[in-house]
Amino acid sequence: MRLASLKRGGRDGTLVAVSSDGARVAAVAGYPTLQAALDDWDAAQGALGDAVAAAETGEAVSLEDFAAPLPRAWQWLDGSAFPNHGALMQLALGHAPIETDLPLMYQGMSHRFIGPADDVQLPSEADGIDFEGEFAVVTGDVPMGCPAAEALGHVRLLMLVNDWSLRAIAPVEMKTGFGWIQAKPACSAAPFAVTPDELGEAWRDGRVCLPLTVEVDGRWFGHPNGSAMGYGFHELIAHAARTRALPAGTIIGSGTVSNADYDEVGSTCISERRAIEMIASGKAETPFLSFGTRVSMRGGAGASPFGRTDQRVVRG
Amino acid sequence: MRLASLKRGGRDGTLVAVSSDGARVAAVAGYPTLQAALDDWDAAQGALGDAVAAAETGEAVSLEDFAAPLPRAWQWLDGSAFPNHGALMQLALGHAPIETDLPLMYQGMSHRFIGPADDVQLPSEADGIDFEGEFAVVTGDVPMGCPAAEALGHVRLLMLVNDWSLRAIAPVEMKTGFGWIQAKPACSAAPFAVTPDELGEAWRDGRVCLPLTVEVDGRWFGHPNGSAMGYGFHELIAHAARTRALPAGTIIGSGTVSNADYDEVGSTCISERRAIEMIASGKAETPFLSFGTRVSMRGGAGASPFGRTDQRVVRG
Numbered sequence: 001m002r003l004a005s006l007k008r009g010g011r012d013g014t015l016v017a018v019s020s021d022g023a024r025v026a027a028v029a030g031y032p033t034l035q036a037a038l039d040d041w042d043a044a045q046g047a048l049g050d051a052v053a054a055a056e057t058g059e060a061v062s063l064e065d066f067a068a069p070l071p072r073a074w075q076w077l078d079g080s081a082f083p084n085h086g087a088l089m090q091l092a093l094g095h096a097p098i099e100t101d102l103p104l105m106y107q108g109m110s111h112r113f114i115g116p117a118d119d120v121q122l123p124s125e126a127d128g129i130d131f132e133g134e135f136a137v138v139t140g141d142v143p144m145g146c147p148a149a150e151a152l153g154h155v156r157l158l159m160l161v162n163d164w165s166l167r168a169i170a171p172v173e174m175k176t177g178f179g180w181i182q183a184k185p186a187c188s189a190a191p192f193a194v195t196p197d198e199l200g201e202a203w204r205d206g207r208v209c210l211p212l213t214v215e216v217d218g219r220w221f222g223h224p225n226g227s228a229m230g231y232g233f234h235e236l237i238a239h240a241a242r243t244r245a246l247p248a249g250t251i252i253g254s255g256t257v258s259n260a261d262y263d264e265v266g267s268t269c270i271s272e273r274r275a276i277e278m279i280a281s282g283k284a285e286t287p288f289l290s291f292g293t294r295v296s297m298r299g300g301a302g303a304s305p306f307g308r309t310d311q312r313v314v315r316g
Numbered sequence: 317m318r319l320a321s322l323k324r325g326g327r328d329g330t331l332v333a334v335s336s337d338g339a340r341v342a343a344v345a346g347y348p349t350l351q352a353a354l355d356d357w358d359a360a361q362g363a364l365g366d367a368v369a370a371a372e373t374g375e376a377v378s379l380e381d382f383a384a385p386l387p388r389a390w391q392w393l394d395g396s397a398f399p400n401h402g403a404l405m406q407l408a409l410g411h412a413p414i415e416t417d418l419p420l421m422y423q424g425m426s427h428r429f430i431g432p433a434d435d436v437q438l439p440s441e442a443d444g445i446d447f448e449g450e451f452a453v454v455t456g457d458v459p460m461g462c463p464a465a466e467a468l469g470h471v472r473l474l475m476l477v478n479d480w481s482l483r484a485i486a487p488v489e490m491k492t493g494f495g496w497i498q499a500k501p502a503c504s505a506a507p508f509a510v511t512p513d514e515l516g517e518a519w520r521d522g523r524v525c526l527p528l529t530v531e532v533d534g535r536w537f538g539h540p541n542g543s544a545m546g547y548g549f550h551e552l553i554a555h556a557a558r559t560r561a562l563p564a565g566t567i568i569g570s571g572t573v574s575n576a577d578y579d580e581v582g583s584t585c586i587s588e589r590r591a592i593e594m595i596a597s598g599k600a601e602t603p604f605l606s607f608g609t610r611v612s613m614r615g616g617a618g619a620s621p622f623g624r625t626d627q628r629v630v631r632g
Contacts (some may be wrong), residue, residue, distance in 0.1 A: 072563075074388060074427035077497065098492050106494040107423045111390035111563045123461055123559055144632055145439055166559060176414050178422040179495020181393065185559045243439055243482060243501045247388075247427045316460055 001052050001195040002305070003157065005034055005067045007115065013067040016058075017051035018192055022307055025061050026054035034070055034193070038248040041140055041156060063310060068113035069159060069193035070138070070249060076110035076187070078134070078163060078253035079103055079236045081229040085258035088267075088275040092284075093171040103231045103239045106179040108163075110251070114188040116309040120164060121316025122185060128167030129289040129313055132256040133268030133297050135208040135226045136161045137233045138193060142246035151237035152206055154246075158199065160190035160212065160299045160306035161253055167271055167288060190297065190306040198305055206232025208299070212257040214268045215296045216289075221273075222266025224259035226299075268297075291315050317368050317511040318621070319473065321350055321383045323431065329383040332374075333367035334508055338623055341377050342370035350386055350509070354564040357456055357472060379626060384429035385475060385509035386454070386565060392426035392503070394450070394479060394569035395419055395552045397545040401574035404583075404591040408600075409487040419547045419555045422495040424479075426567070430504040432625040436480060437632030438501060444483030445605040445629055448572040449584030449613050451524040451542045452477045453549045454509060458562035467553035468522055470562075474515065476506035476528065476615045476622040477569055483587055483604060506613065506622035514621055522548025524615070528573045530584050531612045532605075537589075538582025540575035542615075584613075607631050 004025065005013030012033040016025035028044070028051040031037040037044040080086060081103060090097060098104065114120055122129055138157040146154065169183040196203040202210050209227035213220075231239075236252050257268045267273045274284035289295070294312050298304035320341065321329030328349040332341035344360070344367040347353040353360040396402060397419060406413060414420065430436060438445055454473040462470065485499040512519040518526050525543035529536075547555075552568050573584045583589045590600035605611070610628050614620035 072390060075425060080494070095493065100488065100492050102488070104492055104494055105497050107425060107497060109391060109423060109560060110426075111566075112561075121460070127559065144437070169559075172416070172418070174493035176416050176420055177411065177490035177493055177495070178396070178420055179493070181421050181423060181556060182558045240497060242498045243443065243485075244425060245428075250427075 001048060002192040002198060003034060003069060004191045004193065005069055005071060006061065006065050007067045011072060013071045017048060017055045019055040019058060022192065023060055024055050024058040026051045026058035035249050038138065038140065038156060041248065063117040063191065066117070066191035067115040068189035069191070070113060070251065072112055073110040073249050073251050074247045075250040076108045077105055077240050077250065078108050078255065079105045079231070080255035081231045081236060082255055082258040083230045084228065084260045084262070085256045085272060088258070088272045091278060092271040092275040093174065095171060095174060103236055105236065105239060108184050109186060112186040114186050116188065116191045116307065117311065119312050119314045120188060121314055123316055125290055127169055130165045130167050130270045131214065131295050132163040132165055133212045133214050134161045134163055134253045134255060134257060135159070135212065135299070136251050136253045139237060139246050139248065139250045139252065141248045142237060142241045142250070144241055144243065144245045146238055146241045148234045148238035151234040154237065155196060155233065157193040158196060158203065158208055159193050159251065160297060162188040162295065162297050162309055163253060164188065188309050188311060190299070190304070190309050192305065192307045194305050206234040210300045212268055213298050217294050220266065222268050224257045224262070224265045224268060226254060226257050228259050229254055289313050317364060318508040318514060319350060319385060320507045320509065321385055321387060322377065322381050323383045327388060329387045333364060333371045335371040335374060338508065339376055340371050340374040342367045342374035351565050354454065354456065354472060357564070379433045379507065379623070382433070382507035383431040384505035385473070385507070386429060386567065388428055389426040389565050389567050390563045391566040392424045393421055393556050393566065394424050394571065395421045395547070396571035397547045397552060398571055398574040399546045400544065400576045400578070401572045401588060404574070404588045407594060408587040408591040409490065411487060411490060419552055421552065421555060424500050425502060428502040430502050432504065432507045432623065433627065435628050435630045436504060437630055439632050441606055443485055446481045446483050446586045447530065447611050448479040448481055449528045449530050450477045450479055450569045450572060451475070451528065451615070452567050452569040455553060455562055455564065455566045455568065457564045458553060458557045458566070460557055460559065460561045462554055462557045464550045464554035467550040470553065471512060471549065473509040474512060474519065474524055475509050475567065476613060478504040478611065478613055478625055479569060480504065481585070504625050504627060506615070506620070506625050508621065508623045510621050522550040526616045528584055529614050533610050536582065538584050540573050540578070540581045540584060542570060542573050544575050545570055605629050
């Protein structure tokens with residue numbers, strides 16, 4: 001089952017089911033928004049199934065019609081679960097090794113996720129504009145203290161997120177220990193949130209075992225695979241729920257998808273490529289983004305189950 | 317104008333205006349929730365004014381009937397704007413001095429604020445259960461890049477928040493640079509959110525210039541004054557809005573209210589008192605909270621404009 005939100009309606013958009021070719025949609029009777037369906041997930045299954053069937057001959061839509069699956073969410077917790085990313089970012093941002101026995105995770109702004117074809121408005125190129133390609137899960141209600149062994153039963157949907165990041169600010173904020181505010185503006189999301197069964201064997205061990213492909217101005221930038229998470233999403237959910245219950249619609253991110261064979265598969269953020277350049281030649285050469293640049297992301301080897309983002313960075 | 321949310325209705329409660337003695341309430345025509353009024357603030361002024369008048373002879377209610385003013389909010393950004401608190405916490409948590417020229421702020425969980433008389437459920441006394449007394453502002457829509465000089469015009473309401481904190485976890489998470497997840501569970505809030513004019517001269521320089529009084533099991537713990545913020549709320553708002561727009565209903569906290577003459581005015585968190593004990597005698601003696609302990613907070617020297625919290629910490 002693939003679900004999405006059209007820009008129609010209020011700030012939360014209008015929930016639709018998506019056809020198998022991703023080009024047609026149908027509304028869901030009784031559930032105007034994805035949050036409403038997540039709040040009442042079991043009862044909503046009949047209406048969602050009917051909408052999936054209707055979508056095959058439903059209304060034709062284009063990428064511009066889609067908002068993010070959850071245009072705003074009650075909670076966005078972003079992990080950093082790829083060890084290779086951590087090692088390269090330590091070099092890129094110039095901080096000391098992070099000492100912890102627990103998954104890395106920060107609380108990010110959740111009141112806005114940008115639609116897949118919408119312009120990304122940011123204040124200044126001097127902030128070091130970068131993207132981060134991530135997979136993410138959307139949970140149902142998770143009780144406080146949920147163990148990792150039970151956590152995957154609370155995963156409702158899978159997503160692809162672009163976690164826009166401002167690299168000139170990131171180390172300044174990180175040094176305080178308080179996490180990021182200014183360095184982490186709103187994320188973007190690919191249009192389709194999919195139930196785990198849609199991925200078949202590619203959803204295993206709490207990981208989305210698919211490549212995440214990034215293009216910048218139409219040129220390949222990287223396609224590392226989500227299988228290389230050091231912690232699975234079940235462990236990220238358990239970490240998040242240690243001292244709080246998670247509300248339905250909580251989005252938990254994998255962190256930047258990153259593989260050790262980066263010479264072959266590339267990266268899903270510029271900072272990593274700059275770190276790799278520093279290792280190779282002593283000098284970072286790839287610049288951060290300029291206004292007007294387009295960034296596109298998709299998941300999977302063939303047609304992306306999540307659809308794609310295709311966005312321009314502009315002065316806000 | 318004092319506004320509040322009763323526990324009736326859905327997850328966002330039911331908006332009411334509050335009588336001048338704090339004991340009676342009246343509903344607001346056309347605005348079922350506080351978030352709805354904040355989303356449409358100018359247009360709502362007539363209905364809010366009518367409700368304030370009606371509240372004087374309205375329904376009698378008790379503290380147990382109130383939810384937090386915003387039982388869930390789209391964004392909670394918590395500052396740490398009292399220099400005295402920062403200095404004592406450095407000693408209490410044992411971290412290096414924080415080097416920054418900017419206000420300190422982290423993004424906290426916003427999907428739940430606990431009502432003023434509700435039990436606070438936490439998993440373990442071993443986590444070092446502590447409270448933090450804070451003043452906070454609720455903003456309207458703030459555009460990205462809003463300068464500090466224009467920020468106070470976006471302040472809609474003032475609140476009193478108890479930012480529950482788990483001190484055994486705080487330094488572990490802080491060391492990663494990612495901020496806090498497990499160390500910062502849901503906050504509580506006093507019942508009344510007040511328009512700035514309610515405070516008269518006590519709202520000045522972007523600061524709530526009132527004492528915040530804490531009692532633990534009925535015994536005085538501290539009453540430092542909110543005037544000692546090193547940055548005012550206008551500067552905190554501008555900091556938060558540097559790379560993002562803030563949605564109406566954003567709550568921004570002052571950080572733990574703390575004064576340099578702590579020998580006289582005490583503290584609004586246990587960690588500070590423990591640091592003070594370490595300075596005086598080399599040994600922290602005040603324990604963190606046990607299950608069953610009651611914590612109460614109020615603002616002001618006489619009747620608290622925010623009402624009060626009066627809560628028990630229990631095993632969740």
